[in-house]
Each structure stands twice: as C-alpha cells, then as structure tokens.
Amino acid sequence: MYPNLEGKVVVITGAGTGLGRAMAERFGAEKAKVVINYFKEDEDVQSIIETIEKAGGSGSAIQGDVTKEEDIKRMIAHAVNTFGSLDIMVNNAGIENEVPSEDLTLEDWNKVISTNLTGQFLGCREAIDYMLENKIKGSIINMSSVHQEIPWPHFVHYAASKGGVKLMTETLALEFAPHGIRVNCIAPGAIDTPINAEKFDDPELKKGVVELIPMGYIGKPEEIAACAVWLASSEASYVTGLTLFADGGMTQYPGFQAGKG
Ligand code: BGC
Numbered sequence: 001m002y003p004n005l006e007g008k009v010v011v012i013t014g015a016g017t018g019l020g021r022a023m024a025e026r027f028g029a030e031k032a033k034v035v036i037n038y039f040k041e042d043e044d045v046q047s048i049i050e051t052i053e054k055a056g057g058s059g060s061a062i063q064g065d066v067t068k069e070e071d072i073k074r075m076i077a078h079a080v081n082t083f084g085s086l087d088i089m090v091n092n093a094g095i096e097n098e099v100p101s102e103d104l105t106l107e108d109w110n111k112v113i114s115t116n117l118t119g120q121f122l123g124c125r126e127a128i129d130y131m132l133e134n135k136i137k138g139s140i141i142n143m144s145s146v147h148q149e150i151p152w153p154h155f156v157h158y159a160a161s162k163g164g165v166k167l168m169t170e171t172l173a174l175e176f177a178p179h180g181i182r183v184n185c186i187a188p189g190a191i192d193t194p195i196n197a198e199k200f201d202d203p204e205l206k207k208g209v210v211e212l213i214p215m216g217y218i219g220k221p222e223e224i225a226a227c228a229v230w231l232a233s234s235e236a237s238y239v240t241g242l243t244l245f246a247d248g249g250m251t252q253y254p255g256f257q258a259g260k261g
Pocket of ligand 1: 096144145146147188189190191195196209
C-alpha cells in the first residue's frame with residue numbers, strides 16, 4: 001500500500017472495463033479520489049464506485065470520448081469540481097482490431113490512432129496544463145503495450161499508436177521534469193481483459209499466446225494496477241520517462257529460451 005496516495009485525485013480514462021477498471025479499484029483501495037471515465041453507456045460504473053467506496057476511497061463517473069478535446073476538458077473539470085484538484089492522470093482508453101495491412105481502411109487507421117495516441121496526448125496536455133497552472137507536481141501514466149517494441153502484423157495501426165505513446169511519454173517527461181511533473185508509461189503484455197476475451201476463450205488461440213510468455217500465464221489486470229499505483233506514488237518520485245514492462249517476459253525474446261539461437 002502507498003499511504004501518500006490517500007486523498008489524491010486521479011482521472012482514469014476508459015475505466016469502465018478492463019485495465020482501467022482494475023486501476024480505478026486499486027486507486028480506490030489506496031483511498032484515492034477516482035474519476036472514472038467510461039465510454040459505453042452499458043458499462044457498470046456504479047459497481048466500481050461501490051467497490052472504491054467500500055475500500056475507503058471516493059469515486060465519481062463521467063462519460064466521455066477521449067478523441068474529443070471538449071470531453072477531455074470536461075473530465076479534468078469534473079475532477080476539479082468534484083474532488084478539488086488533479087494529481088494523477090491515467091491515459092488508459094484504447095482499442096484494437098485485427099486487419100491485414102493491405103485491407104486496412106483509412107477510417108480504421110484513424111480510429112485507432114485517434115483513440116490510442118491522440119486521445120492520450122489530449123489527456124497529457126490538459127492534465128499538464130492544469131498541473132502547471134496550479135503548481136502541482138503531478139504524475140501522468142500512459143498506457144502503452146509490448147507492441148511499442150514488438151512489431152505486430154495485422155495490427156499495424158495499434159503498433160504504430162503504441163510506438164507513438166512511447167516517444168510521446170519520453171518527450172513530455174523531458175519537457176516537464178523541471179516542473180516536477182513525472183510522465184511514465186506502462187507496457188502490458190497479454191492480460192486477461194474483455195479486449196482479449198474472444199482470443200482467450202479459444203483454447204488454441206490462447207495456447208499460441210501463452211507460448212510467447214516466458215512466465216507461462218496470461219497476466220491479471222491487478223498485476224497492471226499494481227504497477228500504476230507504484231508509478232503514481234511518492235515511492236517512484238525520481239522515476240520519469242520510464243516504460244514499465246509488465247509482460248511476464250514477453251519482450252525478452254522468448255524464441256531464444258532453452259539455449260536456442
Ligand atoms: C494487446 C493484446 C495482445 C498483447 C500481446 C496487447 O497490447 O492488447 O491483445 O494479446 O498485447 O500481443
């Protein structure tokens with residue numbers, strides 16, 4: 001547990017489901033004040049708020065689309081109006097879809113880039129602007145992927161967006177380090193979340209993914225949430241521009257295991 005997170009105000013985009021939800025609940029367990037941005041009206045945000053409140057934190061939900069500048073502004077304003085500040089911004093909302101690159105439409109390319117990269121930029125920009133104006137030494141966490149490093153055929157738009165998140169994170173870390181604003185990213189591997197449900201419900205497909213993971217299992221959302229609270233806490237006070245890989249070893253060239261090569 002990280003006692004200095006108690007009472008801190010955190011905005012998490014795409015927190016109605018998956019990794020965002022797990023992070024929202026973990027920040028709640030740290031007794032933080034959590035703004036849960038969700039996208040689809042059918043996401044059960046009320047139960048997330050209940051979990052957070054039971055743990056001693058506070059939660060408040062706001063619908064919004066990260067590709068829309070005015071929605072991001074509304075999320076930050078909601079945090080300030082409801083909880084009085086903004087200390088931590090987690091740019092998590094992301095999408096992916098499989099398409100061979102020769103068939104990838106401009107529409108699909110734009111959709112993924114504008115959610116995964118432009119949406120994260122807007123979240124960074126608005127949070128940083130607020131933190132500068134209010135002299136807050138805040139923490140920004142962007143959600144990348146192992147595919148900021150590993151090329152991924154049929155997911156060229158996704159891989160390009162995550163490669164962009166990496167260099168955006170490093171550039172912003174450098175730019176705002178003098179103000180004490182830390183900017184880091186987490187790069188998850190294969191995690192058991194709804195975005196992957198179809199793939200992991202199919203035993204053959206799941207086996208193919210597990211073979212790429214030296215630790216031999218699909219990660220749990222809580223294992224990513226644990227990275228987020230550490231990065232946001234004062235325990236990581238000297239850490240900025242980092243990509244924290246949480247991937248069971250996926251980026252360590254699993255093909256070379258057992259002395260191959
Ligand atoms: C993707 C997953 C994929 C994993 C490993 C993640 O970024 O969201 O769908 O299984 O990378 O390839």
